[in-house]
Amino acid sequence: MTDISTDILVVGGGAAGLSAASEAASCGARVLVVESDLQLGGQLVKQTHKFFGSKDEYAGTRGYKIAGILLDEIEECGRGVEVLTNATVTGYYAEDKTFTVMRGEDSYSRIKARRAIIATGASERLIPFPNNDLPGVYGAGAVQTLMNVYGVTPGRRVLMVGAGNIGLIVSYQLMQAGVEVAAVVEAMPRIGGYWVHAAKIRRLGVPILLKHSIKEALGGRVVEGAVITELDDKFNPTGQERSVDCDVICLAVGLSPTTEILSHAGCKMRYVPELCGSVAERDRTMRTSNPDFWSAGDAMGIEEASAAMVEGRIAGLCAANSLGLPAKMEKLDEYWARLDHLRAGEVGEKIRSGIVKVSRGGWEACCNE
Amino acid sequence: MSESESLFNSGILTDERPGAIRPPCDKWKAKKSGLVIVECPQRIPCNPCATSCPTGAILPFEDINDTPVIDYEKCTGCAICVAVCPGLACFVVDLSFGKDKALYKLPYEMLPLPSKGDSVTCLGRSGEALAKGTVEAVIEPKRDKTYVIHVSAPKEFANDIRAIKVGG
Ligand SMILES: Cc1cc2nc3c(=O)[nH]c(=O)nc-3n(C[C@H](O)[C@H](O)[C@H](O)COP(=O)(O)OP(=O)(O)OC[C@H]3O[C@@H](n4cnc5c(N)ncnc54)[C@H](O)[C@@H]3O)c2cc1C
Ligand code: SF4
Numbered sequence: 267m268t269d270i271s272t273d274i275l276v277v278g279g280g281a282a283g284l285s286a287a288s289e290a291a292s293c294g295a296r297v298l299v300v301e302s303d304l305q306l307g308g309q310l311v312k313q314t315h316k317f318f319g320s321k322d323e324y325a326g327t328r329g330y331k332i333a334g335i336l337l338d339e340i341e342e343c344g345r346g347v348e349v350l351t352n353a354t355v356t357g358y359y360a361e362d363k364t365f366t367v368m369r370g371e372d373s374y375s376r377i378k379a380r381r382a383i384i385a386t387g388a389s390e391r392l393i394p395f396p397n398n399d400l401p402g403v404y405g406a407g408a409v410q411t412l413m414n415v416y417g418v419t420p421g422r423r424v425l426m427v428g429a430g431n432i433g434l435i436v437s438y439q440l441m442q443a444g445v446e447v448a449a450v451v452e453a454m455p456r457i458g459g460y461w462v463h464a465a466k467i468r469r470l471g472v473p474i475l476l477k478h479s480i481k482e483a484l485g486g487r488v489v490e491g492a493v494i495t496e497l498d499d500k501f502n503p504t505g506q507e508r509s510v511d512c513d514v515i516c517l518a519v520g521l522s523p524t525t526e527i528l529s530h531a532g533c534k535m536r537y538v539p540e541l542c543g544s545v546a547e548r549d550r551t552m553r554t555s556n557p558d559f560w561s562a563g564d565a566m567g568i569e570e571a572s573a574a575m576v577e578g579r580i581a582g583l584c585a586a587n588s589l590g591l592p593a594k595m596e597k598l599d600e601y602w603a604r605l606d607h608l609r610a611g612e613v614g615e616k617i618r619s620g621i622v623k624v625s626r627g628g629w630e631a632c633c634n635e
Numbered sequence: 636m637s638e639s640e641s642l643f644n645s646g647i648l649t650d651e652r653p654g655a656i657r658p659p660c661d662k663w664k665a666k667k668s669g670l671v672i673v674e675c676p677q678r679i680p681c682n683p684c685a686t687s688c689p690t691g692a693i694l695p696f697e698d699i700n701d702t703p704v705i706d707y708e709k710c711t712g713c714a715i716c717v718a719v720c721p722g723l724a725c726f727v728v729d730l731s732f733g734k735d736k737a738l739y740k741l742p743y744e745m746l747p748l749p750s751k752g753d754s755v756t757c758l759g760r761s762g763e764a765l766a767k768g769t770v771e772a773v774i775e776p777k778r779d780k781t782y783v784i785h786v787s788a789p790k791e792f793a794n795d796i797r798a799i800k801v802g803g
């Protein structure tokens with residue numbers, strides 16, 4: 267087992283982690299980014315569509331290109347930022363303030379860091395239904411990885427479960443890859459994602475069936491179809507059923523924040539439905555109740571890459587500042603103005619009401635110890 | 636929930652709303668190169684249409700969540716917004732194109748890419764085939780893989796044709 271030490275450990279190399287790393291390094295911190303995947307970029311590398319947001323967050327640019335922009339920024343930090351890919355942080359031992367990291371399949375290291383920024387993103391939720399263990403039932407993330415990272419189509423004809431942004435966008439990407447989308451089923455009486463994303467696939471002929479869900483997958487050894495059912499106002503099946511011809515069932519029913527390391531570190535957590543799971547309490551600097559730990563991005567509540575990047579910058583700036591490095595703390599107000607801007611709309615309302623529940627004012631005082 | 640409301644809730648525009656207002660008829664008919672039609676009726680944090688319109692025809696947003704408002708006097712039908720809108724919610728329809736035909740400038744990100752002269756199927760908001768159209772030009776304004784396809788097709792569908800299907 268080897269030992270590594272750094273000023274600031276960033277766990278997760280997605281939108282939030284990369285932004286945090288470059289911000290902290292630009293203040294003069296020595297930063298180590300640890301990423302489980304073989305490459306940096308997190309969810310961004312799978313997003314072939316153009317992003318929303320404003321120019322500051324690269325609106326109108328495709329997700330994977332934004333990953334490229336962030337990687338160039340990391341490159342420019344030179345030796346300020348070191349990166350370990352194919353390396354997973356498996357735990358934090360509070361008694362000796364040490365992280366363990368598994369590199370590849372069988373090599374372990376210990377990491378000692380003065381500060382940590384947890385930017386581990388989210389994991390996909392699944393729902394139970396008969397035969398959901400058949401090959402051909404995928405999470406939307408897996409479908410995206412197959413198509414957009416490895417260039418492999420998952421099948422011929424897909425039933426999409428869930429009309430949030432992920433379900434809508436992945437449906438569109440499937441069609442771009444030449445895969446048919448049989449239908450999108452959504453339990454709620456309206457789409458959860460942006461209306462324009464729904465309109466995009468509607469005009470290409472994909473039905474979006476509101477108040478519908480999957481009842482079961484059909485097939486012996488692999489998915490050969492599905493039965494969908496209509497739901498009433500209380501989400502109970504109405505008995506109106508029909509079968510759908512498909513060889514792939516793609517589940518896009520939501521994400522939950524990945525927070526194990528924050529729990530290891532004893533950060534105060536709280537279940538907040540608006541943020542899609544149990545998340546850490548935080549102050550304005552994205553610091554948790556453990557004064558050595560910051561967090562940002564989907565790990566702090568499921569939101570968007572645009573917000574994840576700004577939160578990452580806040581965490582990077584403030585973690586560096588807490589080490590006594592020359593951080594331009596006046597940027598904090600500007601970053602918050604950007605977040606407030608992004609969260610001002612109808613869709614941001616949910617996020618705002620969730621964040622209020624986990625925001626704590628008091629910890630900022632210990633910023634400059 | 637009414638039929639039209641549930642259609643709208645599933646992504647089909649059923650009537651005019653803020654962010655999805657049609658151009659005034661007289662101006663539209665007279666305008667060479669056409670006018671923009673925006674169908675973006677939900678407040679979302681997005682503004683590239685406004686920030687990239689070269690003439691300021693899509694009025695600057697006060698708040699990034701605003702829905703687009705258009706000054707038709709300023710719109711030149713250049714279709715830059717068609718190419719940059721990440722929601723594929725901007726279209727240009729040129730009613731001055733011909734006697735019976737209008738020129739539809741539509742965003743396209745699918746395969747195969749059509750070529751000038753090809754016959755394509757013009758689709759409405761729920762993917763229904765409305766008419767055959769002829770590809771007049773294939774443009775990639777921002778060199779970013781969003782194409783703007785110029786298709787000539789019957790004028791009567793000016794309020795309906797919003798996509799094309801190539802081949803098959
Ligand atoms: C289909 C889809 C479409 C989207 N469209 C948009 C959009 O249009 N606009 C927008 O703004 N956002 C969009 N998003 C959301 C956006 O991708 C995410 O909000 C954003 O990527 C979150 O960034 P993050 O850094 O918090 O997490 P992630 O990008 O998920 O990165 C987390 C990283 O941490 C790594 N990791 C996790 N645990 C560990 C560990 N223990 N050790 C080491 N590494 C670890 C993971 O491998 C991952 O790379 C979309 C998401 C999806 C799925
Ligand atoms: S067509 Fe051109 S001028 Fe008209 S709104 Fe779009 S970008 Fe502006």
Ligand code: SF4
Pocket residue numbers: 462673674675681682683684685702703719720721722723724725
């Ligand atoms: S760019 Fe497109 S999706 Fe974004 S606000 Fe403008 S019209 Fe709506």
